[in-house]
Amino acid sequence: MTRTGTTKGMSRRSFLKMSAGTVAALGAGGLAFAGKENGLLQKADAAEGADDEWVYSYCRNCISPYCGLKIHRRNGVAIGIEGDPDWPLNRGRLCPRGNANLDALYNPNRVKAPMKRTNPEKAVDNDPGWVEITWDEAIDTCVEKLSAIRADDPNKLIVARGFGAIWDDMPMFRPMFGVAFGTATATEINGPLCPFHYGPMVSMGSFTSACDLKRCNYVVRFGASYGGDFTRTNAGADCLYSSTVLLESAFERGMKLFSFDPHAGADTKNYGEWIPTKPGMDLPIVLAMAEVIMCELETYDEEFVKFRSNFPYLIKDDQNYLRDGDGKPMIWDASSGTAIAFDSADLTAPTLEGSFQVNGQTVRPAYDRIKEYVSDFTPEAVEQIADVPADKIRSITEGLVEAAQIGSTIELDGFTFPYRPACVHYGRGATAHKGGLYFMLAVNIVDALIGAIDVPGGMVGGTGFGEFLYPGADGTIEPRTSVTSHASEWIDSTFAYPTQSFDLTEYYPHRHSTPHVAWRSVVDPEKYYMAQDAEAIWIWGANPFMNNVERAQAVAAFKKVSFVLDIAYNFDETSQFADILLAESSNLERTGFCAINAMDFDGGHRACTGINFRSPVVDLVYNTRTGGSVIAEIMNKMGMGPMMNGMFSLMAGVPTGSSITTAGPVEHTFEEMCEILLKANYGEDKTLDDCLHNGTSFVVKELPDKESYNYYYYPGRTTRVAVWDDHLFQSGQRIKSECEKNGITVPGWDMDEYLSYYQPTPRWIEHPEHKADGEYDMFAVNWKVAGRAQAMGGLVESGLLREIQAITDPNIDAIVINRETASRKGLSEGDRVVVESMYGQSLEGTVHLTELIEKSCLGFAGNYGHVAPFMGEYAKRGLNYNQLLSADDGLFDPVSGGMENTAACKISKKA
C-alpha cells in the first residue's frame, strides 16, 4: 500500500486545499445546533460572535511531536481541542498530553513575565524574591552578562536544555547558541536516564531504533512497556496509523510479544507475555539468547552473518582487526585458505570459527571470539544470575529464530528485501545502567544472527530517510554525520587537556549526555582538570533537580556560578536558581515549525517527511515569548546574528541555492526566520497565517515503503553491521593513550574499570545495585505514565491530568510492591512506608499491592513530587523516584553516560 510522494505545494491533499472560508464555515456550522439538549459548549450564545473558529496548530508535548491539532477558539479563548482528523500522522487521535494542551495554556501557575531575583540566596525551596521586569531589561541584562563572559572565555558558560516545556525551537536554538557563543559545554538534561542511542548508531547509523511493527510477527522486548506508558498517537509505518494503533493492529495480526520487564504494562494486557525480570539483568538474558543461537541451535542467517556483518573479521590477540597492507580488515576465506580483505572480489567463503596463523600472528574471527564468550551464558547459568527460568529463555529464543523466517524475502515496490519478521528490541529501562551500552551491543549481536537489522519485519532505524549511513573505510556502517541526528554521539570528540567541557566530552565521546558530570566539575574543577571555572549557566526547559539524579550536586553547581539565565514555563526547581527568568510561551501561543522526520521510536512515520508550521492560536495569555524569539534577539544583540542566520538556514532546512534565505548579515527576528523557511520551502505566496486557518503543514512527502529501510540504499553485501565494535574499542584505546601522554587517568574512574566498558564486545559486569549490602533486599524501578511521559508541554502542573490519574490508576503516587512480598514484610494496602536506598536517600509514601511487579522490586510510576515552593500544588503530589538514585563518580556507564536507573533499597513500615 505504498503511496508515492509529492514534493511541493498543496496539490494532492484535499484537506490542505481547504480555504480559510471553508474552515470558518465548518466552525460556524457547529453553532447552528445551539440550543440542543446537553450540548454544553456548542449551545453557545456566541453564535453571533465574530470570533468563533476551529483553527490549526500542532502538538509538541512529546519527543515525537507531529500530531496535528484543531483548536476551537471563541472570543479569543481556546475552549476545545481535537486531533486534526485529516492530518496523516495522527488522524484525529490525541494522547492525554495532547488533549491537556488547554490546561497547560491557561495554567495560572506559569511564569507570567520576565523576572529578576532580589534574594541572592539560592536554594531549591526558598523565596527568590521575584520582581517582574520588562523584556528589554531582561534581555539587556542577559546580553551584558553573556557578552562579558564571551569576551573573557566562552568556555565559562554552560549551555543546557531539557525536554522542556515546548519541544519546538529549542532543539535547534540550543546548539546554535552554544556554537555561536563558542562554549565547549552544551549539554542535555534529558538523556542520561535514557541513553538509548549508541546501539542503533552502530547497527544502523540511526539515532533511534524501532521494531518494524507493521511487519514484525515476534518481538522480544526489554525494559519498556509498549503502547500504554507513552501512548503515542502519531504516525505509523505508512503514515496511516499511530504507534499505539500500530501495536494493536500487530497484535490482531498475531504478533507475539515477550516482555522482560520488572513491571507488567499494557502491552502484555491481552496478547503479550510478561516475564518478570529484575532490573539490570537484561544483558545476561540477551547473552543467553546469543548462546542458544550460536552454541545450541547453530542456526543463523548465514548470508547476513558472513556478508552483512563483521562477524567474520579476523581479530588479533590484542583485540584489533587483522589488517592487510592497505589497512583493510581481513577475513579468512575457506575456499582459498587465505586471509583476504573484507571487500575482496575473491571472497567467497568467509570463515566464522577457528584459529588461524597469518603473517606469524594467531587470529580468530570475531564470531569465534563472541561465541566463546557467550558459551558461558547458558540459560541455566543465567537463571542463576537473573532468576528467569532457563526453559523460558531457551523457548523464547527458539521461537525467535523460527519466526525470523531466515532465508525468506519480501518484495516492496519492486525491490526484493530479506524478510525477517522477528527481533529483539528495547526501551530505556534496559539501557539506563552502568553497562547498559553493552546491553545494546548484545541486542545487535542477536538481531544480526537472525539477520533482522534494518530489513522489513526486524529492528529498524528511524532517524530519517535516504542515505543517512554509509559503509566506512572498514566496511561497517557509520552514521552520515551531515544527516543523522546526534551523529556526534558516534564521532570521537577532540581530546583536550586541561579539560574544556564541563560535561567532560573529552572522556565520554559517545555519551548521550553527561550533565551529572558537569555539576561535579563545576563544584570541583581541579579534580576534573578543568581549564576554567564555570561562571554562568544558560538553561532552557530543563530540570536537573527532578529529572536527573543527585539533586545536591546540581544545587551546589547552580549556587556556585554567578549568573543563571533560565527560559522557563513553570516556577520549577531550576527557576529557584535563576537570576533572570525568561517567561516562555505555550504551545498554542507560539510561532514555530518542526521537521517531520526527526526520529522514530515504535516504527512510526518511517516514510513521511515534511515541515510543520504554525502561528499563535490565541493571543498571549501572559507576558511571555517564544524561547527562540528571545534567543534570536539576544544573539542579534551580541553580534552573533550572522552566525545564527547561516546556521538556521542549514539546520532548519532552507533548500540549498534558494533565493530566499536567512543567511547574511541582516538581523532577523525568529518569526521572520520561520516565514523565510516557509516561503523557501513551499513558495513565496505562503504565509504563517495560512497554517493557522488551513492546516499546519503544506507538504508531507510520503516515501515508497522500500525507501524507508536502510537495506534499500545499501543492499546485499554493500555494508556490514559492526557486531564487533572496533569503533568503541579504539575510542577507549585513544583516551587511554591521551591520558598516559598527559600523566593522568580519567577523572572519577579507576582506569582499568573505565576501559573495561570500552571493549569491542559486550561483557557482563555486575551493576552497583547487584553488589549492595544484604539489608537492601529490594530494587527500585520506575516506568513512564501516559500523562507525563518526558515531562513535556509544561503539563506537570495540570490539575486535569493529575485528577484523572488519581481516580483511575492505583499505581500513581504510590510505592508499588508485589503482594506476596508485601505479605512477607507485613505490609498491607495503604500502609505508610519509608524506602531507603543503598545511597542513603529515602522516600516516604503509601504502598499499593499488586501482582504486576517482580517480587524483588519497588515500583514508582511516573516522576512527581516537586519541591519548589511556587509550583502548583498538583506538581508537588507524589514522589520523585530519581532521588533514590546516584550518579556518583564510577556509578554510571562510562560510554553512554547513562545513569544507573535503579538502586537497591529497603522498605519498612513507617513508625
Next chain:
Amino acid sequence: MTKYGMVIDLKKCVGCNSCTVACKIAHGLGPGLFFSHVKIGEHGDYPNARMTVSPTLCNHCTKAACVDVCPVGATRKRDDGIVVIDDAKCIGCRYCMIACPYDVRIFIEKGATKDGYYGDLGLTDYERATYVYHQPGTVEKCDFCVDRVDEGKLPVCVQTCPGSARVFGDLDDPESEVSQLLLANNATVLLPEAGTGPNVYYL
C-alpha cells in the same frame, strides 16, 4: 431507523485515559465531574497476572431506566437512540441517578462551577468560558457528544482514542463497523441482568 451505539475493544484499550481528558475538555467538566473514565486494574496471579481496563460511560440504554423515572421529561431518548437531558427542564430531583444502574450520571452541585482546578487562583479563561454552560442543580451525563454527532463527527472519546479501541456508529445499519464488530465477536454489556438494554458493548 438510526440507533447509535458504541463498541469498545478492551484488548485495544491501553488505559491511557486520553478519552477522559478529551471528554472533560470538550464538556468543560471541572474537578470531580466525569462523564466517562477508564479505571486501571489487574486480574490473575503472578507471574501470569495482567493489567485490566474498565472504561465506563452512559450506555444509552434501549430501555433507559433514567428516562422512565424522570418526572418532568428532562431526560429523553432521541429517535437515534441517544439519551439526552434538557437542563432547562431538569429540576435536579436525581431520581434518574438512583434509577441508573451504572452510576454514570453526575449532579452539578451549586458551587460546582465556581471553583476550577486552581482554587484560590480563580477560574482560568477556559474554565470561565466553559463552566457557564453547566446549570447548577441539574443532572448531566455523557450524551455521545450529540452536537458533534449531529455534525457528522465522532464523539471526542472515539476520535481521540490512541488505540482506536472505541468504535461508534449505527447499530441498525448492518453494514456499519459497530454492527460488523458485534456480528464477528462475542460482545458483552454491563449488567445485562438489569434489563436496560445497554448500547455500549465491550469486546
